Amino acid sequence: MQTAILGYGTVGSELDLLLQDHKTLRVTRIFSRHMTAARDKRAASFEEILQDPAIDTVAEMLGGVEPALSYMEAALKAGKNVVSSNKAAVAAGFSSLARLAHENGVSFRFTAAVGGGIPWLPNLERLKRADRVQEIGGIMNGTCNYILDQMTKAGKSFETVLGQAQALGFAERDPSADIDGADTRRKLTISMNTAFEAVFDEQAIPCFGIRHVTGQDIETARSGGFVIRLLARSFRNADGSVRALIAPAFVPSSAPEAAVPDNFNRISCALENGGPFAFFGQGAGGRPTALNVLHDLEDISVRRAVFYQSTFEAATVKNQGFAPCWYVRLGTESFRTQPTEPEALAAQLAGKEYFAAILPEERRESPC
Ligand SMILES: NC(=O)c1ccc[n+]([C@@H]2O[C@H](COP(=O)([O-])OP(=O)(O)OC[C@H]3O[C@@H](n4cnc5c(N)ncnc54)[C@H](OP(=O)(O)O)[C@@H]3O)[C@@H](O)[C@H]2O)c1
Numbered sequence: 001m002q003t004a005i006l007g008y009g010t011v012g013s014e015l016d017l018l019l020q021d022h023k024t025l026r027v028t029r030i031f032s033r034h035m036t037a038a039r040d041k042r043a044a045s046f047e048e049i050l051q052d053p054a055i056d057t058v059a060e061m062l063g064g065v066e067p068a069l070s071y072m073e074a075a076l077k078a079g080k081n082v083v084s085s086n087k088a089a090v091a092a093g094f095s096s097l098a099r100l101a102h103e104n105g106v107s108f109r110f111t112a113a114v115g116g117g118i119p120w121l122p123n124l125e126r127l128k129r130a131d132r133v134q135e136i137g138g139i140m141n142g143t144c145n146y147i148l149d150q151m152t153k154a155g156k157s158f159e160t161v162l163g164q165a166q167a168l169g170f171a172e173r174d175p176s177a178d179i180d181g182a183d184t185r186r187k188l189t190i191s192m193n194t195a196f197e198a199v200f201d202e203q204a205i206p207c208f209g210i211r212h213v214t215g216q217d218i219e220t221a222r223s224g225g226f227v228i229r230l231l232a233r234s235f236r237n238a239d240g241s242v243r244a245l246i247a248p249a250f251v252p253s254s255a256p257e258a259a260v261p262d263n264f265n266r267i268s269c270a271l272e273n274g275g276p277f278a279f280f281g282q283g284a285g286g287r288p289t290a291l292n293v294l295h296d297l298e299d300i301s302v303r304r305a306v307f308y309q310s311t312f313e314a315a316t317v318k319n320q321g322f323a324p325c326w327y328v329r330l331g332t333e334s335f336r337t338q339p340t341e342p343e344a345l346a347a348q349l350a351g352k353e354y355f356a357a358i359l360p361e362e363r364r365e366s367p368c
Pocket residue numbers: 006007008009010011012031032033034061062063064066067085086087088112113115116283284285286289
């Protein structure tokens with residue numbers, strides 16, 4: 001199989017290295033802005049790759065929605081398989097990408113886009129074949145987990161720990177997508193598409209981040225026997241519709257999510273008959289992520305499980321009746337809300353600088 005790499009950064013360059021001695025997979029062209037290595041394979045433009053009939057597969061690791069999405073669409077239309085690690089482009093263009101792949105009889109795989117190095121999507125796809133997914137979610141962003149874990153264990157401030165994460169290379173210079181929850185929301189959206197055989201709009205999922213979390217919040221949780229984690233959650237409602245939310249949560253110190261250290265992820269699911277299952281591992285990093293891209297390429301090369309789903313109808317998130325109690329802090333004042341739907345809470349707090357986290361189930365019974 002002849003593969004072209006788009007994007008020669010952390011993941012793309014690692015994939016090129018991994019494939020150097022591969023028995024059947026070959027990287028023949030690479031398109032990227034700046035390249036210090038592998039210059040002999042460099043393509044002057046994406047068009048060059050598109051027009052090359054010998055290239056049957058494109059591995060996209062550029063990042064961002066455009067031009068990555070247009071390149072992937074063009075590659076699929078030209079009858080080339082596409083593999084991507086780019087959650088922003090995959091979540092935004094899911095419907096068009098999946099349909100184009102089906103129409104053109106080629107594969108579209110994106111395992112590395114959710115959970116970096118964790119083999120989550122292929123296992124989710126396998127599990128749902130003979131069972132019905134009821135619930136998915138968990139810790140899907142390593143940067144946020146590192147910040148919350150370090151604030152809890154080392155008692156450091158948000159700013160100090162964010163600086164550490166940036167120095168260690170796993171938080172971006174602009175950390176907004178991580179700390180405001182958008183990155184987690186993209187991963188949940190892609191997972192929901194596969195789990196519930198539909199196409200969800202990421203913008204319709206309410207999203208609360210950790211930008212304004214303080215030591216006071218961490219201490220409030222700790223004194224009640226909890227730690228704070230940023231959780232993605234999606235459940236099937238009794239009527240078959242789906243609810244979804246990204247929000248920090250007070251997690252009992254004894255819960256498995258509380259034990260997830262540093263920048264690790266823990267993605268979980270429950271099915272009608274099987275489970276619960278959890279997938280723990282490195283949610284990011286050049287090599288683990290490139291390995292997941294490599295596994296997708298290998299699956300395609302033996303024509304195995306080339307899609308994660310077969311239907312692509314648009315579906316809307318239905319959170320009516322999903323009303324947790326919340327811990328909310330504004331300035332130094334904190335309070336517990338009555339049961340409140342996430343959309344209603346977001347509307348109440350719009351324009352304010354706040355931190356909000358879901359309280360655990362047992363607190364819902366008592367006055368919140
Ligand atoms: N790094 C991880 O641990 C990880 C984990 C999971 C998923 N991902 C996803 O994988 C993708 C790649 O991540 P990364 O960390 O490898 O990013 P990166 O290090 O920034 O690499 C991206 C590469 O693509 C090039 N590029 C970007 N836009 C381009 C354009 N329009 N034309 C030509 N070249 C372009 C960049 O060139 P310049 O250097 O000139 O900008 C860079 O070489 C992202 O979608 C990311 O979310 C990454």
